[in-house]
Amino acid sequence: MVKVTIDGIEIEVAEGTTILNAARQIGGDVVPPAMCYYTSLKDSGGKCRVCLVKVTHTSTKDPRPMPKLVASCRTNVMDGMVIQNITSPEVLEARKGVVEFLLINHPLDCPICDQAGECDLQNLAYEHGVAKTRYEEERRTFEKIDIGDKIKLHMTRCILCYRCTFVADQLTDNRVHGILGRGDTSEISTYIQKAVDNDFSGNMIDVCPVGALTDNTFRFKSRVWFTKPLDAHRNCDKCCGKVVLFTKGDEVLRVSARKDKYAEVTEYICNECRYDHKRLSDWVIEGPRHIDRNSVISQNHYEKIDLLKLKQEIERQIDFEKGKQLPEPNQSLTA
Amino acid sequence: MPKKLLLEHIDVPSIETFETYRRHGGYASVEKALKTMTPDAVTEEVKKSGLRGRGGAGFPAGLKWSFLDRKSEKPRYLVCNADESEPGTFKDRYLMEKIPHLLIEGMITASYALGAKTSYIYIRGEYMYIVRILERAIEEAYAAGFLGQHILGTPYSLDLYVHPGAGAYICGEETALLESLEGKRGNPRLKPPFPAVAGLYAAPTVVNNVETIAAVVSIVNGGGDEYAKVGLGKSTGTKLISASGHINKPGVYEIELGLPVEEFIFSDEYCGGIWKGRKLKAVVAGGSSVPILPAHLILKTAKGEQRLMTYESLADGGFISGTMLGSGGFIVMDETACIVRNLWTFSRFYHHESCGQCSPCREGTGWMEKVLHRIEHGHGHMHDIDLLVDVAKKIEGNTICPLGDAAAWPVASAIRHFREEFEYHVKYPEKVANPKHFELEPFRSERLELSNA
Numbered sequence: 001m002v003k004v005t006i007d008g009i010e011i012e013v014a015e016g017t018t019i020l021n022a023a024r025q026i027g028g029d030v031v032p033p034a035m036c037y038y039t040s041l042k043d044s045g046g047k048c049r050v051c052l053v054k055v056t057h058t059s060t061k062d063p064r065p066m067p068k069l070v071a072s073c074r075t076n077v078m079d080g081m082v083i084q085n086i087t088s089p090e091v092l093e094a095r096k097g098v099v100e101f102l103l104i105n106h107p108l109d110c111p112i113c114d115q116a117g118e119c120d121l122q123n124l125a126y127e128h129g130v131a132k133t134r135y136e137e138e139r140r141t142f143e144k145i146d147i148g149d150k151i152k153l154h155m156t157r158c159i160l161c162y163r164c165t166f167v168a169d170q171l172t173d174n175r176v177h178g179i180l181g182r183g184d185t186s187e188i189s190t191y192i193q194k195a196v197d198n199d200f201s202g203n204m205i206d207v208c209p210v211g212a213l214t215d216n217t218f219r220f221k222s223r224v225w226f227t228k229p230l231d232a233h234r235n236c237d238k239c240c241g242k243v244v245l246f247t248k249g250d251e252v253l254r255v256s257a258r259k260d261k262y263a264e265v266t267e268y269i270c271n272e273c274r275y276d277h278k279r280l281s282d283w284v285i286e287g288p289r290h291i292d293r294n295s296v297i298s299q300n301h302y303e304k305i306d307l308l309k310l311k312q313e314i315e316r317q318i319d320f321e322k323g324k325q326l327p328e329p330n331q332s333l334t335a
Numbered sequence: 336m337p338k339k340l341l342l343e344h345i346d347v348p349s350i351e352t353f354e355t356y357r358r359h360g361g362y363a364s365v366e367k368a369l370k371t372m373t374p375d376a377v378t379e380e381v382k383k384s385g386l387r388g389r390g391g392a393g394f395p396a397g398l399k400w401s402f403l404d405r406k407s408e409k410p411r412y413l414v415c416n417a418d419e420s421e422p423g424t425f426k427d428r429y430l431m432e433k434i435p436h437l438l439i440e441g442m443i444t445a446s447y448a449l450g451a452k453t454s455y456i457y458i459r460g461e462y463m464y465i466v467r468i469l470e471r472a473i474e475e476a477y478a479a480g481f482l483g484q485h486i487l488g489t490p491y492s493l494d495l496y497v498h499p500g501a502g503a504y505i506c507g508e509e510t511a512l513l514e515s516l517e518g519k520r521g522n523p524r525l526k527p528p529f530p531a532v533a534g535l536y537a538a539p540t541v542v543n544n545v546e547t548i549a550a551v552v553s554i555v556n557g558g559g560d561e562y563a564k565v566g567l568g569k570s571t572g573t574k575l576i577s578a579s580g581h582i583n584k585p586g587v588y589e590i591e592l593g594l595p596v597e598e599f600i601f602s603d604e605y606c607g608g609i610w611k612g613r614k615l616k617a618v619v620a621g622g623s624s625v626p627i628l629p630a631h632l633i634l635k636t637a638k639g640e641q642r643l644m645t646y647e648s649l650a651d652g653g654f655i656s657g658t659m660l661g662s663g664g665f666i667v668m669d670e671t672a673c674i675v676r677n678l679w680t681f682s683r684f685y686h687h688e689s690c691g692q693c694s695p696c697r698e699g700t701g702w703m704e705k706v707l708h709r710i711e712h713g714h715g716h717m718h719d720i721d722l723l724v725d726v727a728k729k730i731e732g733n734t735i736c737p738l739g740d741a742a743a744w745p746v747a748s749a750i751r752h753f754r755e756e757f758e759y760h761v762k763y764p765e766k767v768a769n770p771k772h773f774e775l776e777p778f779r780s781e782r783l784e785l786s787n788a
Contacts, residue, residue: 047693047694049693049695068733069733071735097730101697101729102694102698137702181691182689183687183697183701186690186697
């Protein structure tokens with residue numbers, strides 16, 4: 001165990017922990033934001049630079065400060081390390097700069113973007129961004145393409161976090177998409193359209209921090225904050241089968257993996273669960289999903305769903321499929 | 336006659352062939368090292384010589400070698416960085432084209448010191464004709480028994496390969512170079528781990544510039560102490576300077592470190608003064624990425640001392656009034672040069688060459704280029720100048736690799752020293768509409784003229 005101090009708060013963490021994860025163990029405001037780092041994806045992180053922190057004291061052995069701001073997601077803690085995050089004006093200034101950089105080529109089309117409401121970039125910009133842009137130049141744009149059967153790539157929105165390439169590398173047996181070009185014209189793409197065809201490719205949508213990769217079956221169906229997320233599971237022989245159903249009335253609009261409070265998935269799901277089971281009767285409903293994130297999606301009062309009525313509704317659907325008469329007409333699920 | 340260690344035999348006809356090179360004392364360092372010295376003794380000599388990396392950062396080469404993880408059970412590699420792409424720098428090309436065996440010899444000696452059994456020369460793709468020159472030289476060295484199994488009858492064996500890049504400036508950054516050499520996309524890696532611990536194929540690796548490796552030859556031949564006597568203070572040895580721009584004699588010069596900058600620019604032995612009898616306006620002393628300095632600051636430091644061609648003297652005054660020796664790309668501008676246009680050219684280069692991996696560099700370089708394009712073409716605003724300074728400040732130090740810094744420093748320094756010129760471009764858009772505006776009517780700054788007087 002090593003002792004580190006982050007913004008004046010001391011904590012003991014296991015050796016080999018990154019600064020970001022040490023801060024996450026403290027929780028609250030001292031946690032640096034992260035756009036490209038993803039706990040369950042090896043080698044991710046270090047690219048977006050929003051998690052930069054200042055190390056004022058490298059370790060007990062070497063008390064010198066680190067010469068530059070470091071990416072907290074990829075820097076391991078050392079015993080006696082002193083780190084400044086929100087207490088350092090330099091860090092906040094640099095972070096503001098990075099947020100501005102991320103936004104200059106972003107289309108800011110949140111009003112028509114499916115990710116709006118659960119978008120990491122939106123949240124980041126809300127917390128750290130400046131309200132006015134200083135960028136007068138033309139923004140880079142790309143054509144929208146289908147990189148897979150059910151995945152729409154809207155490259156204009158991409159912040160090049162490389163997470164989806166790590167998903168393809170680490171969850172699927174063959175990566176067929178990657179980064180083409182370089183600099184601000186580099187793009188995520190496939191050599192052949194609709195080439196992404198793997199049972200776990202849908203997870204690329206879940207790890208995407210912005211609206212660059214969206215679920216073709218959910219596009220423009222509903223604003224995410226109008227849906228009611230429910231925890232549900234089914235017996236799946238390919239994956240854990242634990243999902244969140246985004247429902248509206250008795251319709252399942254979208255199925256996604258469960259995200260924690262840092263918007264990270266720990267248990268990935270297969271494409272069969274994601275795309276092929278869009279009926280409430282396919283699932284065992286556990287209850288409303290508690291979304292522990294500071295995002296628009298958590299502002300809804302969906303947790304007041306009446307479980308009893310929900311169960312009745314599911315039974316009604318099952319009976320309907322069995323050809324029985326409907327016992328009662330469709331009704332709202334909320335109390 | 337100034338001392339020449341690298342380019343001593345450059346004018347000998349057919350020096351690119353093995354026989355001629357051998358006749359002029361070539362491969363003596365290999366014989367000396369392999370037959371009479373232990374690998375550690377060679378490293379010790381390089382340490383003693385005080386040789387500093389010639390690729391730009393100026394990190395002591397011996398120290399870099401001593402960081403190599405020798406306890407690891409993995410193979411060790413030496414990689415020569417011949418991906419010379421910095422605008423204004425062309426010394427390695429000259430060296431490899433004219434005297435390829437010097438690099439091969441240095442590679443063998445250095446590989447022996449580091450215990451590398453396989454070494455690579457990573458060369459930029461644009462130097463395809465030099466790849467052929469090097470490959471011919473390597474073939475000759477194999478035939479003469481200086482490469483391959485049991486070199487000169489000793490137990491030491493070495494294979495040397497030339498690997499061309501595909502045309503990316505970023506692959507000159509050592510970790511991006513290693514990625515590219517492994518066959519991947521040339522994105523810089525996050526450090527640590529440093530290449531000395533986990534470099535090529537995750538094995539301990541040393542990456543050195545062409546000139547650094549070539550300098551090892553004379554260090555081993557003459558001894559580290561002897562080499563350290565050349566030069567001045569901590570800047571030991573000789574350095575190849577690629578002189579270009581508005582001078583009478585552009586070209587590659589080998590100078591002894593410690594030469595006064597004034598002498599380098601104006602003496603007939605080197606640059607031969609400013610062309611067409613014009614006045615000196617500014618100098619970029621070490622390749623496009625180092626801060627630009629106006630005439631009065633390049634000739635004398637802010638303290639009024641004479642500025643010398645050493646790592647320390649050029650860096651005197653920090654980035655406020657100093658610059659860096661960098662890779663030795665010495666670009667001289669006369670009074671008709673437009674600093675804004677020149678800076679825009681540099682920015683365009685960095686925008687084009689940014690790998691796009693981390694956000695500040697990917698977005699910031701493009702932003703700076705677009706703003707500079709506007710200012711240069713007479714569409715700028717006064718607040719754009721401060722915007723540029725701010726964007727540069729936010730890129731600098733916040734990126735994965737030094738390309739971000741390299742893109743930010745020229746912008747910050749040009750505005751620091753030549754702000755009037757940027758303001759002139761904003762104020763008189765009709766005057767700067769012609770791309771050759773300063774050749775027609777040079778811009779005069781009273782402040783700089785007073786400083787130069």
